[in-house]
Amino acid sequence: MAFMRYIDLYFKLVAAGIRAQLQYRFAFFMRIVGMLTSYAGTAITMWVMLYQFQELGTWNFYEMLFLFAIAVLSWGFCIILFFHFRSLDTYILNGTFDRFLVRPINPFFHFMAMKFDVASFGQFIFSIFIFIWVSAELQIHWTIANVLFLFAAVIGGVLIQGGLLVIISAFAFWTTKSEQFYWVVMYPARNLTNYPLVIYPKMVQWFMAFVVPFGFVNYFPASVILGKETPYFSENIGYFSPLVGIVFFIIAYYIWMLGLSRYKSTGS
Amino acid sequence: MFNYRLYWTFAKKSFLRSAVYRFDVWSRLGSNVIFLLMWGSIWTVLYAGREEAGGVSFQAMLTYIVVSQFLSGVNGAGTPLWEIQEKVRTGDISLELMRPFDVPLRYLFADFGSVFFYMITALMPLYIILFFFMDLSIPNDPLIWLAFLFAAFIGFLIRYCIEMAFGLLTFFLVETGGVEDIFYFAMSLLSGSVIPLWFFPGWLASFASYLPFQGIYYIPNAIFIGEIAGNQIFTSIGIQLFWVVVTYIFLRLVWKKASQKVVVQGG
Amino acid sequence: MAIIEVEHLMKEFKIAKRETGFLGAMKGLVKREFHTKHAVKDISFTVDKGEMVGYIGPNGAGKSTTIKMLTGILVPSGGTVKVNGIVPYENRQANAKNIGVVFGQRTQLWWDLPTIESFELLKEIYQVSHSRYKENMDTFTEILGLDEFINTPVRQLSLGQRMRADIAASLLHDPPILFLDEPTIGLDVVAKERMRTFIKEINKERDITVILTTHDMEDIEQLCQRMVLIDHGQKVYDGEIAVVKNRFGKIRTLVVDLEQHSTPLTLEKAEVFKEETGRYWIRFNREDISASGVITQITQTHNIKDLTVEEPEIESIISRIYQEGFDGVEQPIPVKSGS
Structure with missing residues (x-):
């Protein structure tokens, strides 16, 4: 019952958020252009890098694009749902966070539903374009099972990256900083996963698999679909992506709630 | 008249100010190391055990990346683009127009202060250790060192002019x-x-090669590892000097337009 | 019947020390020291249903910390709080339904949306029934003139309009208790008056208990019968406003700039308490003598170049209470010990 109420409320709050965002149409449009530009930039960098060398380890240009596109797609959904978590510090510092605490609903839910950043069209256009182009080049055979798996892996990726955003925002409860943590933790982590994990030292690979499980966002699932080897890891590890996502997000939620109770005892 | 003492004060102030934001220092250093790890790994795998590729040895290439990351640490310690944009939007920069100093120069000197702080507290210790433990190629000739330091400094100025000019575009967009x-x-x-x-x-x-950006990283890096050598060093630094003049004129033009806009429309 | 009970309320914060100088800055990179700040030391009071209480003190006295503990935003370090029978920090959501909160400097409305949409969202959040929502909206529209700007995005409202919208929003769910934090800050005289009338009216007609923090003496004089005065996290006074007003609120300060003078300035029923190169600060009691009375006295011996009359600020009243106490008037109500 409470659950249904929250679903209903979520849609109402989110619809309000979208209407608010659409008040700034030009900014909205420019953000999409900006995102497309920067993803195209990374893709071009990959192409230039492989112009002389052909392969990065065992990965060729198209395989790397495929890997990259999975990350971009799930990041797109992540932006829609969780991107505003990184600026929790601003809400705390200027006191606007308190308004989430004087209302009779779950503050995590309220904060999450406050914004719904629909400017992720850039990510969707980019990743779908890459999927189509690369599928032809690599002759990926799309079966229903494959598509379902990709879908599940993207959900896993959204939960993992969203979970990290939630944890980063929770830092604001202890340190009054979150935006900066985003740039220290999230930004480098996302950049690392733009390239196949296999190129990094073993310790980094373990870290990206079991501590900050970004390996499950794209590298492990892409390895399953493309049939690439994953040294140090079982070749089927990619199938755990959705599960890892769920577990990681639940942990993130509890860290956030822990931070909130800390906030309530310190005030800032 | 150029007022040295005033700008020196800006540099000193920003040096002391950066000391307060200790988190900034550690966080920048952290992500700098991660990107070094990333590009170091990428180039190691690209070379795939080969001694050299395209006439450049693996050791030289790795040095190139390490030097490049060091320089991007230096360049990244100045006022970032978003902060300039923020200052334009909030009108901070418009207010500074009323003050008796040159605003682009004031920010340049402030950057000198914060960059110097970041260099001595974070970058230098880290990269000295890296050069000590990693098998990198270090120039023997002190003149090469001199050329590298000069080129890196000019590169810093080019980047500053471009970034500041881009930041000031916020006045118009x-x-x-x-x-x-x-x-x-x-x-x-x-x-x-x-x-x-x-x-x-x-x-x-x-x-x-027709754009100013090569002057920021490529030329100093390549001088350091000896890919640009002999007379080429002079032509390369000549190119840099050309670009620093051009980007500086560009910055002044944008700044002039921006200040006119502030004076006429009140920001 | 007490609707708010606060006993021995305490709140401590840890604050990082900032080192100065170059070496201090270097040290700060590695280690930072903390000291404890007692924002609220030991405060007790009760508020009865339907009361309107001014909760007053200088900046940093612990006002908003107390309000945050009453609204469930902060957990106290010691003591107990009960709001309408609920412990706010233990049962925040239930408490939230019982209270309305307005922060004068920060809106609770959706910044980019037409004002009406904020009301509609709050209706959902607080689960206000449709009929009740409509009734309330009709009433508020009538008294506060919401229809002037109901379709305007909140960011385009004037401060006065925004405050009206904010206070209406805080009352949509018929809370028995209303917290107003600086509700008239920054408003012009007309808007302030309108705000006060509305607050008075809902207090009277709906029997809503109001806790009000403000820096504006007028607010308190017009709205509250009782005030709780705090400073440095402690209660300094709790009682009728009339007492404070009689004792301190009637003191005015006249600042005059005088031309070159040979005779010293001597005044009756007024005293010079500060003098600085031709400028004099003169204190008088409005009941003993009028401002023009003082001015007449001065003009007999001196030429006035410029003058202003200053009303007492809360800060100065409090500092005077600290200096002079309530001797001969009334002792501050001692903090209750035990129950």
Whole structure:
């Protein structure tokens, strides 16, 4: 019952958020252009890098694009749902966070539903374009099972990256900083996963698999679909992506709630 | 008249100010190390055990990346693009127009202060250790060192002029989304910060050679590892000097337009 | 019947020390020291249903910390709080339904949306029934003139309009208790008056208990019968406003700039308490003598170049209470010990 109420409320709050965002149409449009530009930039960098060398380890240009596109797609959904978590510090510092605490609903839910950043069209256009182009080049055979798996892996990726955003925002409860943590933790982590994990030292690979499980966002699932080897890891590890996502997000939620109770005892 | 003491004060103030934000120092250093790890790994795997590729030894290439990351640490310690944009939007910069100093120079000197702080507290210790423990190629000739330091400094000025000019564009554009992404892309790829120009496809390499960005990373890095040597050093630094003049004039033009706009429309 | 009970309320914060100088800055990179700040030391009071209480003190006295503990935003370090029978920090959501909160400087409305949409969202959040929502909206529209700007995005409202919208929003769910934090800050005289009338009216007609923090003496004089005065996290006074007003609120300060003078300035029923190169600060009691009375006295011996009359600020009243105490008037109500 409470659950249904929250679903209903979520849609109402989110619809309000979208209407608010659409008040700034030009900014909205420019953000999409900006995102497309920067993803195209990374893709071009990959192409230039492989112009002389052909392969990065065992990965060729198209395989790397495929890997990259999975990350971009799930990041797109992540932006829609969780991107505003990184600026929790601003809400705390200027006191606007308190308004989430004087209302009779779950503050995590309220904060999450406050914004719904629909400017992720850039990510969707980019990743779908890459999927189509690369599928032809690599002759990926799309079966229903494959598509379902990709879908599940993207959900896993959204939960993992969203979970990290939630944890980063929770830092604001202890340190009054979150935006900066985003740039220290999230930004480098996302950049690392733009390239196949296999190129990094073993310790980094373990870290990206079991501590900050970004390996499950794209590298492990892409390895399953493309049939690439994953040294140090079982070749089927990619199938755990959705599960890892769920577990990681639940942990993130509890860290956030822990931070909130800390906030309530310190005030800032 | 150029008032040395005033600008020196800006540098000193910003040096002391950066000391207060200890988190900034550690966080920048942290992500600098992560990107070093990333590009170091990428180049190690690209070389795939080969001693050399395209006439450049693996050791030289690795040195190129390490030097490049050091320089991007230096360049990244100044006022970032978004902060300039923020200052434009909030009107802070418009207010400074009323003060008796030159605003672009004031920010340059403030950057000197914060960069120096970051260099001595974080970058130098880390990179000295890296050079000590990693098998990198270090120039023996003190003149090469001198040329490198000079080229790196000019590169810093070029980057400053371009970044500040881009930041000031905020005066004219409501939303700079696409523009700043193009800036970041040019900054990372066309400057040769992660891939040296000699590995570029021919047409892209010549395209990049007509742009100012190569002066920021590519030229100092290549001087350091000896890929630019002999008389080439002079021509390369000549190119840099040309670009620093051009970008400086560009910055002044944008600044003049921006200040006119402030005076006429009140920001 | 007490609707708010606060006993021995305490709140401590840890604050990082900032080192100065170059070496201090270097040290700060590695280690930072903390000291404890007692924002609220030991405060007790009760508020009865339907009361309107001014909760007053200088900046940093612990006002908003107390309000945050009453609204469930902060957990106290010691003591107990009960709001309408609920412990706010233990049962925040239930408490939230019982209270309305307005922060004068920060809106609770959706910044980019037409004002009406904020009301509609709050209706959902607080689960206000449709009929009740409509009734309330009709009433508020009538008294506060919401229809002037109901379709305007909140960011385009004037401060006065925004405050009206904010206070209406805080009352949509018929809370028995209303917390107003600086509700008239920054408003012009007309808007302030309108705000006060509305607050008075809902207090009277709906029997809503109001806790009000403000820096504006007028607010308190017009709205509250009782005030709780705090400073440095402690209660300094709790009682009728009339007492404070009689004792301190009637003191005015006249600042005059005088031309070159040979005779010293001597005044009856007024005293010079500060003098600085031709400028005099003169204190008088409005009941003993009028401002023009003082001015007449001065003009007999001196030429006035410029003058202003200053009303007492809360800060100065409090500092005077600290200096002079309530001797001969009334002792501050001692903090209750035990129950």
